[in-house]
Amino acid sequence: MYKIRQVTLLEEKEISQAVVGRLPRYFRYLGELKDEGVERISSQELSELMKVTASQIRQDFNNFGGFGQQGYGYNVEYLYHEIGKILGLNKTHNFVIIGAGNLGRALGNYMNFERRGFVFRGIFDRDESLVGQEVRGVKIRDMRELEQFVRDNEIDIAVLTVPKTSVGDIVDKLVQNGIRAIWNFAHVDLNVPEGVQVENVHLSDSLMKLSYNINRYMKENDS
Amino acid sequence: MYKIRQVTLLEEKEISQAVVGRLPRYFRYLGELKDEGVERISSQELSELMKVTASQIRQDFNNFGGFGQQGYGYNVEYLYHEIGKILGLNKTHNFVIIGAGNLGRALGNYMNFERRGFVFRGIFDRDESLVGQEVRGVKIRDMRELEQFVRDNEIDIAVLTVPKTSVGDIVDKLVQNGIRAIWNFAHVDLNVPEGVQVENVHLSDSLMKLSYNINRYMKENDS
Numbered sequence: 001m002y003k004i005r006q007v008t009l010l011e012e013k014e015i016s017q018a019v020v021g022r023l024p025r026y027f028r029y030l031g032e033l034k035d036e037g038v039e040r041i042s043s044q045e046l047s048e049l050m051k052v053t054a055s056q057i058r059q060d061f062n063n064f065g066g067f068g069q070q071g072y073g074y075n076v077e078y079l080y081h082e083i084g085k086i087l088g089l090n091k092t093h094n095f096v097i098i099g100a101g102n103l104g105r106a107l108g109n110y111m112n113f114e115r116r117g118f119v120f121r122g123i124f125d126r127d128e129s130l131v132g133q134e135v136r137g138v139k140i141r142d143m144r145e146l147e148q149f150v151r152d153n154e155i156d157i158a159v160l161t162v163p164k165t166s167v168g169d170i171v172d173k174l175v176q177n178g179i180r181a182i183w184n185f186a187h188v189d190l191n192v193p194e195g196v197q198v199e200n201v202h203l204s205d206s207l208m209k210l211s212y213n214i215n216r217y218m219k220e221n222d223s
Numbered sequence: 224m225y226k227i228r229q230v231t232l233l234e235e236k237e238i239s240q241a242v243v244g245r246l247p248r249y250f251r252y253l254g255e256l257k258d259e260g261v262e263r264i265s266s267q268e269l270s271e272l273m274k275v276t277a278s279q280i281r282q283d284f285n286n287f288g289g290f291g292q293q294g295y296g297y298n299v300e301y302l303y304h305e306i307g308k309i310l311g312l313n314k315t316h317n318f319v320i321i322g323a324g325n326l327g328r329a330l331g332n333y334m335n336f337e338r339r340g341f342v343f344r345g346i347f348d349r350d351e352s353l354v355g356q357e358v359r360g361v362k363i364r365d366m367r368e369l370e371q372f373v374r375d376n377e378i379d380i381a382v383l384t385v386p387k388t389s390v391g392d393i394v395d396k397l398v399q400n401g402i403r404a405i406w407n408f409a410h411v412d413l414n415v416p417e418g419v420q421v422e423n424v425h426l427s428d429s430l431m432k433l434s435y436n437i438n439r440y441m442k443e444n445d446s
Contacts, residue, residue, distance in 0.1 A: 020432055020435050020436070021432060023431070023432075023435060024425070024427065024428035024429075024431040024432060025412075025425075025428060027431065028410060028425075028427075028428070050412075051412075086435065087431045087434055087435045087438075088434040088435055088437060088438035089431065089434060091434075091438070093434060093437065102328065102329035102332040102333065103329045103333070105325065105329070106325035106326045106328070106329035107426075109325040110325065110326070110426075112410075112427060113427070113430060116427065116430070116431065116434075117434075118430060118434070156437060157433065157437075180437050180440075180441075181433050181434075181436065181437050183429070183430060183433055187251060187335075189248075189273075189274075195440055195444070197433055197436040197437050197440060199429050199430070199432055199433040199436070201424065201426065201429055202247070202248075202251075203330075203333075203424065204247065204251075204335060204336070204339065205247035205248060205251070206247075206406070206422050206424055207336060207339070207341060207406060207422070208246070208247040208250065208310045208312065208339065209243055209244060209246075209247060209422055210380065210404050210406055210420055210422040211310055211311040211312060211314075211316060211339075211340075211341070212243050212246060212309065212310045212311055213243070213404065213420040213422075214311060214316065214379060214380075214403050214404050214420055215310075215311035215314070217403075217418060217420065218403075221418070
């Protein structure tokens with residue numbers, strides 16, 4: 001905890017942003033090790049398992065104080081819980097899903113999020129024929145109820161699964177009513193004020209990357 | 224096209240890997256500009272729109288020959304089609320979905336992939352009560368039919384939406400039957416031979432990043 005306090009705020013932010021993308025993967029591997037009954041693991045062993053360098057692991061962990069003696073390896077359970085806390089998984093976050101189409105309903109039905117403290121509280125759609133149906137015991141509500149619901153139910157996170165044409169108006173309403181974060185599945189980059197966190201899951205972009213890599217590999221191995 | 228032929232194969236690969244993640248986003252913005260009837264755009268204008276530096280854009284495009292004169296700006300339609308070709312979107316890729324749970328069915332129902340040349344050909348599950356049901360006109364098949372189906376139907380891409388415990392065995396079968404790429408939604412990193420492309424969509428990891436950023440922002444603004 002000492003080292004990080006010496007760097008400037010700007011550097012602290014940069015360190016965190018580079019590392020944050022890797023934290024969930026550490027958390028995932030440590031959870032598996034814990035479930036397998038592994039008590040201690042060295043950065044070298046973790047490195048081989050995760051296929052990243054041991055020095056990368058030590059550097060990443062040093063951003064958060066290092067998590068214990070390297071000579072004896074890391075205590076798996078301790079490290080798992082510490083990284084969980086850093087990720088905010090010891091807290092509860094209420095979320096709503098906006099858009100009750102296939103993807104919205106699939107995400108609502110996904111139980112694993114709850115295990116991590118993400119609680120599915122509401123789902124909204126413009127389509128009146130969907131309103132009143134249920135997704136895992138949660139009623140689909142009319143989009144016009146969204147603002148009031150976000151205010152009344154301490155909603156932190158909105159999951160956006162609507163077509164991109166509807167996004168602008170909805171995001172404005174969410175921001176005005178105090179949303180902290182948007183998990184964005186719409187195929188558009190969002191404009192939000194500072195302080196509202198956005199994480200994009202652009203599925204088509206991801207599929208295009210796959211397509212690129214298929215074709216590159218075929219070209220390289222045909223010639 | 225001249226410059227890229229001078230670099231070594233290793234360098235060419237590195238350039239591509241850094242750039243490839245950004246190509247789908249260029250493609251998305253250019254598609255929108257094209258739909259709005261914009262004919263030409265300078266790297267400066269594109270930079271403001273996409274919130275990346277103009278020099279980043281020029282550097283990225285230079286990997287593929289530059290796409291035309293910078294003084295006059297880029298021809299939007301030409302650039303859109305060229306990037307589409309680089310991404311392999313002018314070709315057809317057949318895909319199967321493995322796992323007919325909520326996420327698998329949601330992805331099967333998603334029409335936009337077809338617009339990009341990704342054709343939904345089959346969906347498989349172990350659960351016999353699901354077999355025979357349909358997802359957008361495609362019958363859910365028994366997992367035991369998977370290998371034969373992949374061989375017989377020129378399947379390039381397998382979309383994995385099964386629990387992580389079932390993954391290893393399935394991936395082996397896919398690889399043995401000539402799959403080119405795996406779009407992996409299972410919460411586990413895959414071991415595949417060189418030549419099989421993998422693109423991970425770890426939804427829980429993404430949600431954890433969001434959680435981290437919410438909590439970091441709250442901490443920074445409380446103290």
